[in-house]
Amino acid sequence: MASAKDIHVAPISASNANSFMKKLHYSGKVVPNSQVHIGVFWGDRLEGVMQFGPSLCKKGTIQVVRDTKWHGFIELNRMAFGERLPRNSESRAISVAMRMMRKKYPHLEWVVSFADGAQCGDGTIYRASGFVLTDIRVSDSLRINPDTGQVMHAIAAHHQKRRGEFNKWKALDGYQLRYIYFLNPEAKKRLTVPIIPFSRIDEMGAGMYRGKPKRVKQAMDGGHPSQRQGSTDPHAPITLEANDATG
Amino acid sequence: MDREVVKISSLKAAPYNPRQISGEALAGLSKSLERWGVVQEVVANKRTGYIVGGHQRVAALKKMGVKEVPVVWVDLDDVEEKALNVALNNPHISGEFDDTIAGLLTEIRDGIGPDDFESLMLDDLLPQGEEVTPLDDMPDLPDGDKEPFQQMTFTLHDEQAEQIKAALQIAKDMGAFEGPNENSNGNALARVCETFLTMRA
Numbered sequence: 001m002a003s004a005k006d007i008h009v010a011p012i013s014a015s016n017a018n019s020f021m022k023k024l025h026y027s028g029k030v031v032p033n034s035q036v037h038i039g040v041f042w043g044d045r046l047e048g049v050m051q052f053g054p055s056l057c058k059k060g061t062i063q064v065v066r067d068t069k070w071h072g073f074i075e076l077n078r079m080a081f082g083e084r085l086p087r088n089s090e091s092r093a094i095s096v097a098m099r100m101m102r103k104k105y106p107h108l109e110w111v112v113s114f115a116d117g118a119q120c121g122d123g124t125i126y127r128a129s130g131f132v133l134t135d136i137r138v139s140d141s142l143r144i145n146p147d148t149g150q151v152m153h154a155i156a157a158h159h160q161k162r163r164g165e166f167n168k169w170k171a172l173d174g175y176q177l178r179y180i181y182f183l184n185p186e187a188k189k190r191l192t193v194p195i196i197p198f199s200r201i202d203e204m205g206a207g208m209y210r211g212k213p214k215r216v217k218q219a220m221d222g223g224h225p226s227q228r229q230g231s232t233d234p235h236a237p238i239t240l241e242a243n244d245a246t247g
Numbered sequence: 248m249d250r251e252v253v254k255i256s257s258l259k260a261a262p263y264n265p266r267q268i269s270g271e272a273l274a275g276l277s278k279s280l281e282r283w284g285v286v287q288e289v290v291a292n293k294r295t296g297y298i299v300g301g302h303q304r305v306a307a308l309k310k311m312g313v314k315e316v317p318v319v320w321v322d323l324d325d326v327e328e329k330a331l332n333v334a335l336n337n338p339h340i341s342g343e344f345d346d347t348i349a350g351l352l353t354e355i356r357d358g359i360g361p362d363d364f365e366s367l368m369l370d371d372l373l374p375q376g377e378e379v380t381p382l383d384d385m386p387d388l389p390d391g392d393k394e395p396f397q398q399m400t401f402t403l404h405d406e407q408a409e410q411i412k413a414a415l416q417i418a419k420d421m422g423a424f425e426g427p428n429e430n431s432n433g434n435a436l437a438r439v440c441e442t443f444l445t446m447r448a
Contacts, residue, residue, distance in 0.1 A: 008381075010381035011384065011386075012379055012382060013382060019377075020377075035386060035388060038385075039379060041379075045376035045377065045378060045379075046377055046378070047375075069391055069392045070393030071388065071389045071393075074388075082373070082376050083349065083353065083370075083373040083374065084374070084375060084376065086365075087361050104385045105385075105388055107388075107390045107391065108388075
């Protein structure tokens with residue numbers, strides 16, 4: 001029986017990572033400033049990719065952990081896994097990747113990532129991988145262009161100087177959840193926000209599955225089989241109009 | 248063609264049968280037979296008693312301890328028997344999966360569960376990633392704190408922009424700048440602001 005222990009995790013080039021991500025990530029887009037690209041191999045085939053880079057809202061995010069140096073944290077800004085990987089490969093791959101990050105970059109204290117409930121899911125894989133939940137907020141950063149039906153992220157609207165019209169569009173229903181993984185466990189003591197129990201996701205009705213609210217029973221069952229779909233969680237069938245910022 | 252249920256021990260494997268199966272694949276076939284039973288009859292030739300189609304199923308069923316199996320009998324000479332043996336397994340006349348198989352497989356996996364999905368070897372039908380050569384090492388990343396420099400952006404009317412350009416030029420003409428910043432416009436703007444603030448004090 002295939003086992004997650006048999007996967008191989010190794011750095012790959014940006015071009016290989018981007019090519020993979022464009023095919024498998026629900027957005028079909030990559031984050032241009034990603035710096036570290038880690039591949040997940042099954043046999044000799046690339047079946048998963050994680051991309052890390054500076055947080056797009058660095059000034060705000062850095063304050064979540066007091067006394068973090070400017071280059072002391074990084075964002076896991078894209079993650080996609082192919083269907084061929086054995087069960088639990090996602091959490092195994094994250095675990096190995098975090099060990100690699102800790103060894104190569106001892107100055108990095110923590111990794112932040114966002115689960116985008118409006119289009120994706122509520123972060124099942126993060127919860128299974130040792131991340132802590134630090135924020136649940138109604139997401140208004142993804143909005144639908146009423147003329148085209150396509151979805152745009154606020155940052156893309158800003159870069160395209162379309163913020164005015166963007167602000168008039170209807171936001172996608174859903175929550176954005178912020179997860180943090182501590183490479184340096186000591187840094188956890190410097191969190192400036194409380195750690196939110198995972199059960200709070202359901203209490204708030206923030207459990208999301210394929211961009212739609214989950215039934216409570218599904219929300220915390222930790223079942224992985226349908227949680228892949230080329231992303232941290234399954235995605236809603238929506239195409240993005242431009243680069244978005246969350247994974 | 249005659250159909251009947253026969254003792255599995257009465258069926259003979261064709262000695263020329265060119266089809267082979269790995270132990271792993273045979274296990275997958277056994278799981279399939281356990282799950283759905285024998286939904287396709289074994290094809291056998293009444294003239295020779297040889298199996299024409301279904302060698303692997305018969306092997307799996309024997310391992311499972313099954314005693315009887317449904318058979319459809321054909322009546323063929325030696326060459327026709329061999330031709331049918333190959334034709335029944337010819338991949339070039341059996342079609343192929345299109346891209347919708349991935350979605351279907353996901354639905355099946357969610358429905359029957361990952362254990363059964365894998366034991367039936369349906370996971371081998373999932374789309375395969377590309378061959379990629381990993382890098383030897385990860386790239387270096389910047390360390391420590393932010394450099395003490397930053398960029399600021401303003402929106403200006405054309406007339407305001409001209410004023411600022413003129414002011415910056417005057418500031419530059421006042422003499423060389425000192426300090427760690429090597430950006431002349433930044434230094435000039437700081438000098439303008441310093442002068443303004445001094446005037447206001």
